Amino acid sequence: MEFFSEYLKQGHFLKDIDARLKLSVALCLILLTISYKGVLFPAIILSMAVLLCLSIKVPFKVLLIRFSEPLFIAVVLVLIKAFSQGQSPLFTLEAYLFSLTLYGDGLYEGLLLSIRILAAVSIVVVLGFAMPFTEFMAALAWFRVPHAFVEVLMFAYRYIFVLLEEALVIYTAQKNRLGYSSIKRGLNSFGILTGSLTLKAFEQSQNTATSMLQRGFQGDIPLLKNRPFDLKELVVAGALVTISVVIWKL
Amino acid sequence: MEALKTAPLRLQARGLCYSYPDGTYALKGIDIDIYEGDFIGFLGANGSGKTTLLKALDGIIKNIKGTVTLDGANIKTLSARDIYRKVGLVFQNPDDQLFASTVFDDVAFGPLNMGFDEEDVKRRVQEALKEVEMEHMAGRPIHNLSYGQKKRVCIAGLLAMGQEILLLDEPTAGLDPSGEYKMMGLLTRLNRECKVTIVMATHSVDLIPLFLDRLYILSNGTILKGGAPEEIFTTPEDMKDVRLRLPQVAELIYALKHEDNLPFSRVPLTVGEARREILNMVKKGDL
Numbered sequence: 001m002e003f004f005s006e007y008l009k010q011g012h013f014l015k016d017i018d019a020r021l022k023l024s025v026a027l028c029l030i031l032l033t034i035s036y037k038g039v040l041f042p043a044i045i046l047s048m049a050v051l052l053c054l055s056i057k058v059p060f061k062v063l064l065i066r067f068s069e070p071l072f073i074a075v076v077l078v079l080i081k082a083f084s085q086g087q088s089p090l091f092t093l094e095a096y097l098f099s100l101t102l103y104g105d106g107l108y109e110g111l112l113l114s115i116r117i118l119a120a121v122s123i124v125v126v127l128g129f130a131m132p133f134t135e136f137m138a139a140l141a142w143f144r145v146p147h148a149f150v151e152v153l154m155f156a157y158r159y160i161f162v163l164l165e166e167a168l169v170i171y172t173a174q175k176n177r178l179g180y181s182s183i184k185r186g187l188n189s190f191g192i193l194t195g196s197l198t199l200k201a202f203e204q205s206q207n208t209a210t211s212m213l214q215r216g217f218q219g220d221i222p223l224l225k226n227r228p229f230d231l232k233e234l235v236v237a238g239a240l241v242t243i244s245v246v247i248w249k250l
Numbered sequence: 251m252e253a254l255k256t257a258p259l260r261l262q263a264r265g266l267c268y269s270y271p272d273g274t275y276a277l278k279g280i281d282i283d284i285y286e287g288d289f290i291g292f293l294g295a296n297g298s299g300k301t302t303l304l305k306a307l308d309g310i311i312k313n314i315k316g317t318v319t320l321d322g323a324n325i326k327t328l329s330a331r332d333i334y335r336k337v338g339l340v341f342q343n344p345d346d347q348l349f350a351s352t353v354f355d356d357v358a359f360g361p362l363n364m365g366f367d368e369e370d371v372k373r374r375v376q377e378a379l380k381e382v383e384m385e386h387m388a389g390r391p392i393h394n395l396s397y398g399q400k401k402r403v404c405i406a407g408l409l410a411m412g413q414e415i416l417l418l419d420e421p422t423a424g425l426d427p428s429g430e431y432k433m434m435g436l437l438t439r440l441n442r443e444c445k446v447t448i449v450m451a452t453h454s455v456d457l458i459p460l461f462l463d464r465l466y467i468l469s470n471g472t473i474l475k476g477g478a479p480e481e482i483f484t485t486p487e488d489m490k491d492v493r494l495r496l497p498q499v500a501e502l503i504y505a506l507k508h509e510d511n512l513p514f515s516r517v518p519l520t521v522g523e524a525r526r527e528i529l530n531m532v533k534k535g536d537l
Contacts (some may be wrong), residue, residue, distance in 0.1 A: 131352045132389070159352050161393035208344035210310055214334045215407065216363030221350075224358065224368060 002181045012056035014130035018229060020141035021237045026127045031117045032248045039112060041248050042119035049122030058129055066128075070121040074114035081110030133157055138223050151221050159204065166200055167193060252392055258321075260415055261307055261337070265316035268306055268471075276302040278471040284415070284449055287299040287530055289441045291452045291458055293482075294468035295493035300451035301342070303468065304417045307449070308339040335364070343418040344400035352492070353379070353395070353403050354388040355426060357372035360411035369473065375534035378410035381444065382436060398429040406480075409440070412527045416440070418450040430454065434461045454496045459483065467492055514536070 014022070033042050053063050086103025093100040131139075134154075141150050170193050174180065179189035209217075256441065266280035276299045284290065284307075291358040292300045305311045307318055309325045318325040325333060341347045350356035357378055359370040381386040382402040387395065395403065400483040401421065408416060421437065422430040438461050458465055459479040466476040469492040475482060483489070483496050486504060494502060500519050507514040513536050531537045 012399060133448075134355050134511070139349075154351055158349050162345050183337060204346065207283065207341065207343070208349050211339075211347040212349065212359075214308065214310065214329060214339060215360035215411065216331060216334060217359075218363065221359070224362070224364035224371070 012130075014052075014056060014126075015132075015214070017130070017134035018227070019131050020142055021233055022127060022131055022228070023143070025125050025237050025240055028243060030120050030124050032244055033123070034116055036116070036248055039115055040250070041244075044114040044247060045244075046115065046122050049119070049126045052126050053122075053129060056129060063125070064242075066125050067118070067121065068185055070117050074117050078107065078110035078114050081113065082107035085109065106137045116133070134223075136194040141223055147220060160202075162204065163197060163201060167197055170196055200212065257287050257448065259447075260284050260286050260288075260321060262319045263303075263307065263316065264305070264319075266306055266318060267315040268302055268311055268313070276471050277306060277314075279469075280306075280473055282473065284291075284447065285442070286414075287445055288449055289448045289463045290460045291436070291465040292449070292468050293458065293465050293494065294451075294457065298468040298492070299471040300468055302471075303421050304419055304449070304451055308337055308417050309333045310339065322402050325448065331364075332466055334360075334413070335411065336413060337415040337417065338411065338413040340401070340404045340408065340416060340418040341420060342423055344397065344404045346405070347404045348392045351391055352388070353384065353390050353392065356392060357388075357406045359437075360407055363456060364411060371505060374410045374412070378406040381409055381440065382406045383487075394507055398425050398433065401425070401433065405436070405440075409444075409446075415447040415449065419446065420450065420452055421450055422454050430432075430457060439459070453494065453496060455483075455489075456499075459497055467494070469493075479519055483517075497529060503527070 029045060033045050036042060050063065054060070081172050082102055083100055084106065086106030086109070088104045090102045090104045090107070092102075137154055138152075141147065174189040174193065178185070180186040261282075261284040263282045266277050267275065268277040269325050270274045275474070278462055280303060292303060294300050296442075302311065306314050309318070309320075309328070309330070314322050320328060320333060320336060323332075348356050350359055354375055355364055357530070358371050361374045363462045366374065373515065375388070380389055382405050384399060384402050384406060386486050387399065387403075390420060405416065405418075416437075418437070422433050425433060437448050437450070441448045450462075462479060464476065464478060465482055467474045467482060474492060481491075483500055486501060489495050495501060496517075497519050499521050500517050503524055504517050506512040507517065513531065514527060528537065
């Protein structure tokens with residue numbers, strides 16, 4: 001359920017690095033990954049990202065959960081490409097009216113796309129483990145991302161959990177009274193659940209607005225400023241991007 | 251009671267009335283004086299108007315009849331900034347109040363809005379979190395906190411702004427017995443040591459005599475009576491009329507005194523008082 005800060009309490013070295021640098025390096029690496037034509041660069045990025053996650057003691061199970069969605073997309077892509085596109089068939093399976101041909105070039109293309117997806121996602125995963133949410137927001141604000149967008153993200157991050165909790169309470173109450181005992185009843189209960197959640201969200205927004213007003217809210221949520229850049233961190237980040245560009249050009 | 255007060259008058263309501271859009275009266279002519287350093291409570295059953303009264307005193311409800319003054323100035327003429335520099339309301343449900351993603355950010359919200367520089371904001375946040383014993387949780391996401399911890403962060407958010415009057419809506423609601431005592435202990439400490447004026451709405455009759463100096467019974471939007479707990483908690487019948495009860499220990503002693511004719515000189519409101527009273531009677535040979 002949590003994307004950011006879950007493993008920050010373990011106090012690893014990535015936590016203290018300037019969020020703007022982490023974000024910049026991550027964006028550069030994602031751009032390099034998706035624009036690379038071969039397998040080498042995304043493969044290096046993917047393995048480095050996984051090793052980094054393991055080195056900061058992210059449990060392997062958590063890592064698998066994070067990768068499960070992109071992995072599913074990657075597998076589907078490989079299957080589609082391998083069985084539907086290509087010129088050089090490797091083998092053909094025939095059963096009754098159906099025939100399924102596996103193409104070598106299609107398979108390669110699918111693997112290429114998949115590894116790019118996995119590598120790009122792995123960078124985002126590392127970023128998620130390496131950066132507290134508020135630092136991420138402050139970094140976005142520094143990059144001149146519209147303030148309204150940053151505020152909406154902050155509210156979403158906070159209240160998604162409140163809404164989930166509320167939804168779970170309503171769902172349990174409905175389930176206890178056989179609200180999901182048939183498909184028809186389930187659909188009806190689910191409709192009531194979403195309606196109730198909308199009303200609760202509206203009520204919550206009013207209460208939150210009142211509470212913000214009484215704490216001096218004037219239309220903007222003030223964010224603490226980012227600390228000055230650390231020269232050592234800048235040099236390391238620059239070196240990392242340079243090395244990546246060199247590998248990318250190979 | 252008010253006549254004896256020498257402390258400055260901070261909040262005052264005179265003829266305070268409020269009705270909901272459907273015409274139902276929630277407050278009917280409330281008169282109340284709140285002095286610096288007070289630790290008082292509004293006691294009433296559900297729907298008696300406690301929360302509405304707190305919101306009116308905090309200036310959240312605008313369309314009131316009558317007057318509310320803060321340090322002598324009519325609250326209607328004051329800007330939100332002027333009011334909230336001094337008075338803050340802690341909501342019953344902490345999720346209504348805590349909107350930032352981490353404890354630190356939420357507590358820093360008020361001071362940042364007040365225009366303090368960053369170092370000052372950090373100092374205020376640390377001090378406020380220390381007051382509520384949450385300094386070790388500064389970096390934690392709000393959704394990872396327990397209900398009681400969230401309530402304490404709500405209080406820290408107002409303390410960090412330097413608010414001198416805290417209005418708390420059911421501060422012990424939803425807490426376990428240990429959490430209730432912890433919360434009341436915290437409020438007592440803020441009142442006694444930090445000189446914060448505390449006004450709370452509650453229906454926890456068992457806790458009130460232990461902590462509060464003065465309380466007001468609210469029923470159907472009116473104040474029925476006000477005074478020290480021993481002046482208020484007199485007979486079970488009086489309390490039943492307003493859908494409340496005496497503290498449990500007082501109910502027991504009252505029954506022993508009036509139904510079983512045991513020679514109690516008075517009706518103690520706390521377990522400690524009852525214990526002393528019983529021991530005295532045993533020593534005297536009355537029991």
